[in-house]
Amino acid sequence: MNSPVTVVTLSDAGRLAHLVRQAAAIPPGVGHVVVALGDAEALADALPDSEVIALGEFSLAGARNLGGDVAAKRDQGGAGMIVFLDADCLPGPEMIDHYRLALDAHPDAVVAGPVTYLPDGDARTSRPEPHPVRPCPPPGTLLLADDRGYELFWSLSFALTTDTWRRIRRTFGGFDKGYTGYGAEDTDFGQHLRHHGIPFIWVGGADAFHQWHQVSDPPWEHFPDILRNAERFHEIWGFWPMRGWLEKFADEGALVYRDDRWVAVNSKLATTPHPTGGAQPDRLPPRPVK
Template sequence: MRSPISAVTIVKNRTEKLIHLIAQLEQCSPTPDELVIVWMAPPSGLSLIKSDKFDIVHKFTTQGELPIAKARNKGMQAAKHANLAYLNVDAVVSPSLFKDGLLALKDNAVIFTSVVFLPGERCEKPYSDISKCEQQIGYLASNDDTLPKEDNNEIPSKDQEINHGKFSDDSVCSTVFFIRKADFQKTGGFDEGYAGFGLNDEDFFTNCRALGYSLEQLPTRTFAPQRPNYQCPVNHLLDFVHNAQRFHAKWGFYPCTEVLTAYAEKGFIDSNYEENGLKVLQLPEQEDDPTKSVPSASTAASSSTEFEFTSFHSPAKNQERLSSTA
């Protein structure tokens, strides 16, 4: 049975994660009506993969590689349903995800799941097996009351204010979230002016709040591979500073201040950046990839270059669709 919702994901090189995600969605009850896959790199042998349980729409460009924000926007805009679910390609989702999401979804709202970060190899198991194991040892969820008080620097901090912290809850909310397509269109989508690493999620959900949308968490849990320690992501210094400058210009405050504080402690930026302005004072050592440059205005502009997309649809199915009043 299908539900009246479009699922959207983006993929570049992690095709094994995509295969795992499709297999999970096929086990959902109900399934989505369609899965829109945006390929961030040129087509591969999996660019025509199909499913017997739902339609799959492939969107890709043959012109270079696609930035994350543009890929997300293309997928959300290409979806045919009024109800959208965005999923990270490496997410391990509950079989009841779409039932739960549709029941909670409403206008002017973003609905997201809590996220439990686990070692990557444990995320290769079926959801039911992971869930049973985690119930035995205790959850380490990103945004629920089971989060330990002491941060371990590998999971997001719950104790934050308005997108501040080495991880923000907003960067976790984007793992799996539901939104009406009309509401997504009102946001203007993910800001394609952010380049490289960091802060696009924080910007999107800050925009949602500015529009008066409510952000509401489902009791449904999603599992995801543990992220690296981003308390001080040195290799992404220039991207992060550029994006923090853009964020501040839009919203009037700096996001993820613990990251910026860590940069300041290492001498990469001025510790008094709030008053003196945020700028790079020195680059990391050679092993920390000093060859990267701060994205210029032309670099940011290039991210809005038009890409030619091609769509492929799997054959239409005549399966029963689940009605919803959500």
């Protein structure tokens, strides 16, 4: 595949240091599109070689759709590659090449690679230690997801051809802007891939490295968004996303599960200060409720 390759990411100035490291780690000749969720001027000043686009609203789904569309306009032929990479993620030195080889073999698929969560102060792009919940095939091998495997789709690092992105936009619109604030829009995207028969493949060796930042676990600052978006997802797909977080909110007294619904019983807990720690993704246990 000798067509254009573009990395798309979303950010604001709060992730600027991480984003500058990301831009420096992207191989020469690969485009970099940054959709600004705020602070567009600051991002543009710090990233002179990147294309910074102001979104005009806070919508993770809308930002990914815009970024994908901007990248697609760079590739009139359609055989190029779009890589969606979280602002906190550094591309491993072979990530682009492994994605490219996977899409050469499976141009109609969406492909994803392992992500290593780094400790504080570490910005390495070698010695991967991938998150254990997601598949991690050996480098140079591919693993096709089964139906349940689509639930493990996340937007930290994935790639697809420009033609596939355009087909997704025509078929189901891309990421659903009905998910507002934080949470579930990427899990919903994965279910649309399954529903529309688009293969989802894990790519060994396409490693990304997530730089450390503080988080709360569960993320209380996003409590209303998570509950609202989980309800929307359940109405569409019939099971609950973000189950690890919902159960943690319940364990701390903010939610109860009643009549096949998560019900807020003490939302004031969401405004109470809670301890923070290093960035870790939501863990995905077997479905406890449906």
